[in-house]
Amino acid sequence: MDVPIDVIQRTYKPSARQLEVAELPSRKTFINPIVPGVSIGHERSTAGTVGCVVYDVHDGSPYILSNWHVLNGPGGKVGDTIVQPGPYDDNRLERNVAGKLIRSYLGIAGDCAIATVDRRRLSPEIMGIKKIVSRIGEPDLGDRVVKSGRTTDVTYGIVNRIHVTISLDYDLGEPKEIGCFEIGPDPENPAANSQISKGGDSGAVWLSVEKRKPTDMMLGLHFAGDAGDQSDYAMACYPASVFEKLEITPIAPDARKVRAEAVAAGFDEGFLVGTVMLPEPSNAKMRNDLVKVKGNTKINYTHFSLAMSRSRRFALWVAWNVDGSSMSKLSRSSLKFTKDSHVPEDVQVGDELYANNPLDRGHIARRADLTWGPLDEAKRANKDSFFFTNITPQHKKFNQSSAHGIWGMLEDAVYEEVEVNRFRLSVMGGPVFTADDPDYRGVKVPQQFWKVIYFCEEGVKGVQAKGYVLTQANLVNQLERLELPEFAVYEVPLKKIEEMTDLVLDPGSQLVLERRELKAGLEAAEERKIRRIESVSDIMGRL
Secondary structure (H helix, E strand, O other): OOOOOOOOOOOOOOOOOOOOOOOOOHHHOOOOOEOOOOEEEEOOOOOEEOOEEEEEOOOOOEEEEEOHHHHOOOOOOOOOEEEOOOOOOOOOOOOOEEEEEEEEEEEOOEEEEEEOOOOOOEOOOOOOOOOOOOEEOOOOOOOEEEEEEOOOEEEEEEEEEEEEEEEEOOOOOOOEEEEEEEEEEOOOOOOHHHOOOOOOOOOOEEEEEEOOEEEEEEEEEEEEEOOOOOOOOEEEEOHHHHHHHHOEEOOOOOHHHHHHHHHOOOOOOOOEOEOOOOOEEOOHHHHHHEOOEOOEOOEEEOOEEEEEEOOOOOEEEEEEEEEOOOEOOOOOOOOOOEOOOOOOHHHOOOHHHOOOOOEEEEEOOOHHHHOEOOHHHHHHHHHHOOEHHHEEEEEHHHHOOHHHHHHHOHHHHHHHHOOEEEEEEEEEEEEEOOOOOOEEOOEEOOOEEEEEEEEEEOOOOOOEEEEEEEEOHHHHOOOOOOOOOOOOEEEEOHHHHHHHHOEEOOHHHHHHHHHHHHHHOHHHHHHOOOEEOOOHHHOOOOO
16 A cells, blocks of 8 residues: 655754743742741641741740641641742752741631741841841731731731631631631732732731831731632731740740750751761770760760760760851950860860970861851850860871861862852761870870761762871871871771771761762772872862
8 A cells, every 4th residue: 555755855953042040039949047938838738938936935945937737737747847948839858858847736726837947047037027026916907017928028918807717628627717817908008919918928927017117026927818809818817826825935035045055056967958967886885985964975065066985085076067158267366275164074185285295286176167157156166166075186297287288178178179069068077096096194195087078969869978087196106007107188988987986977978978989880999998188189089
């Protein structure tokens, strides 16, 4: 059977043209610190709004306030993950983890919930309004109000109905009655398209307006709006009922004390996009040798934590977080090395070791790594770094050598060579204790030090890690470890550091490193078993 075929002869050429990439509004993108007015949500919800920062009436813990249907929702429970921005705006949930659901309530007293922010910093100033909620009030007819919402930005309104009860369907099998008041448009401050609220604004707080200016008084928690063709309106819960049900207050019971306790919480395992766990001793002898403070072997400072060896009187390990995007350059001239009064004095080595000899007081957690965040926080970290618990003896020549310069610049080099996610690193380090470390003035002086840098790279899934060892062996003793010469810095596999220290390092990061080594091939991995770092440019190496 003959099948007719048409042959059309044409000439083609590429005709692609560049398109402008639309930028997402900042309210709907990842933000650090998290502020009221931006997108937030339960990991299985859509997206709502961070209303304001509130505090636990019992212990002063800071939380974010929003709606039940934003932070909890059907099927949700206390402890669930909260993401910023909400999943509707960005579905990369692991990357966007912000905190956890703490308490919630849905009923006649309101539609409300609170959550922690423990993966990022938190700032209380409301976006677009530049006010911090510090008091709550009772709305009355005719009151002018303003809110900052994820979808409609800053909009103004007037209270036109009070003491209202409405019935809403929350997909729970039967409607819920919510006590509230109604807000209509403010003709003196019209909203775009006359819409004072849209989907996604849920959770925003309504502030009172006096003399045409927003105040710090919260009059309502927005939870619903016009869903039809009627005149635009918004519904809000009464703050007094919400705050009572959630056991919160608009100001911390003692703001300074709460802030100090929060920033002194130490190393944050969730600081990166992925968890980095603290080291653990691999045997009972090491565990029993750890110093306990208030029953805990982890001793916390501003931006870092450590564990002290009772027998060696130095830190077994120190772990710290580095936020390269908010560093402060602070002077050290007025700071003095001192023993930590919270730690037993007899397990710390102080100035008695360093007098009239070539030993320097060497920081384990680098001072410059810790001075980030708000200025008062950075200053506290600067001071905390000078406790002797964070110090080990380092030979003057070692501490001032070019090798030590490389040692100190490891973190900076990672920033330069890799597009580090949000300019954040987690770092761990400490001395390598051996039985034959030389004894000086009754103190065994470590001959080697280790450091592991954890980071997330843009476009690469998971936490990556790189391990290093530095030796000062020839300077304090003729013995050498691993045949490393003095002043040498080496990149080594994490397993080697575990063997040298008898510590178990974070398993998740180690697996990522091992996979990368296998990908490079067995021969290349063997060649890199121990690799000398000659200059800063060698730090990222051949990975």
